[in-house]
Amino acid sequence: MALIWAALGLVVGAFLDWAIRALTAARVDASDPRCPVCDAPRLDRCLLPVAGALLAGACPKCGRRRWPGSLAIEAATAATYAGLAWRFPPGLALLVFSLYAAILIVVFLVDLRHRLILNVVTYPSMLFALAMAGFLLGPSFASGVGYALLGGLFGGGLFFGLYFLAILIYRRDDALGLGDVKLALLIGLMIGWPGAVVAILLGSFFGAVIGLGLMVRARSSRATMPYGTALALGSVASILWHPPA
Numbered sequence: 001m002a003l004i005w006a007a008l009g010l011v012v013g014a015f016l017d018w019a020i021r022a023l024t025a026a027r028v029d030a031s032d033p034r035c036p037v038c039d040a041p042r043l044d045r046c047l048l049p050v051a052g053a054l055l056a057g058a059c060p061k062c063g064r065r066r067w068p069g070s071l072a073i074e075a076a077t078a079a080t081y082a083g084l085a086w087r088f089p090p091g092l093a094l095l096v097f098s099l100y101a102a103i104l105i106v107v108f109l110v111d112l113r114h115r116l117i118l119n120v121v122t123y124p125s126m127l128f129a130l131a132m133a134g135f136l137l138g139p140s141f142a143s144g145v146g147y148a149l150l151g152g153l154f155g156g157g158l159f160f161g162l163y164f165l166a167i168l169i170y171r172r173d174d175a176l177g178l179g180d181v182k183l184a185l186l187i188g189l190m191i192g193w194p195g196a197v198v199a200i201l202l203g204s205f206f207g208a209v210i211g212l213g214l215m216v217r218a219r220s221s222r223a224t225m226p227y228g229t230a231l232a233l234g235s236v237a238s239i240l241w242h243p244p245a
Contacts, residue, residue: 002085005098009081012102013074020073020109023118077105083240096132097239100125100190104232107183111228117179122186126152129189137192137244148189151196156185158200180227187235195244202241203227203234 080101088094103125110116133148134141159181166176187203188196207230238244 002082005085006078006082009078013077017070017073108232111226117228122182147192150193151188152185155188155196159184191244199235199238203231206230206233
């Protein structure tokens with residue numbers, strides 16, 4: 001099952017690669033796929049870097065068969081999906097948490113590349129997570145929704161407080177973005193209580209590591225850190241290490 005789900009992860013990863021570029025670009029046209037290297041129109045089989053390479057799906061203009069960024073996204077998604085299949089038996093929980101993982105991968109990469117957490121991703125995901133909570137997070141529908149709301153209250157409330165604290169300390173309103181607050185709320189709704197605590201703690205740890213790495217790379221203590229990236233990574237790690245369902 002893990003191998004089957006990993007293969008599905010390759011396909012999902014290829015879609016996420018396209019979706020990330022589409023969500024962050026002015027031109028969104030799924031009917032006109034472009035080469036991520038030279039931006040030339042590509043054949044349908046080139047949309048999947050791994051499968052496209054196996055099918056000799058080179059770009060007709062630049063001849064590139066593989067794009068390292070796309071391969072990394074596909075490989076990471078496949079590995080995550082294999083871990084989910086190992087953690088969850090076939091069923092609703094596996095499907096839903098696989099979708100959550102895909103959402104968090106999008107958040108991870110968009111925030112890492114562009115320092116953005118998109119409302120078009122977080123708002124619909126909040127509604128979906130709340131709708132699914134009753135089936136996944138508790139012994140009864142009501143308790144599942146309650147755990148989700150409690151997790152959302154913890155994550156969103158904690159980061160809402162940190163948002164205002166950052167304004168008071170740094171005297172500017174971009175020290176911690178509202179996007180991070182919304183993401184913490186979403187994570188709480190996805191994972192529920194007490195899993196949200198584990199996710200936030202892991203996200204804080206990864207945030208410290210990422211922030212230190214960015215400061216070393218920039219040789220400055222004022223390097224900005226994509227906290228949404230750290231939270232998304234911590235959440236995926238929490239789901240794999242401490243399954244909420």
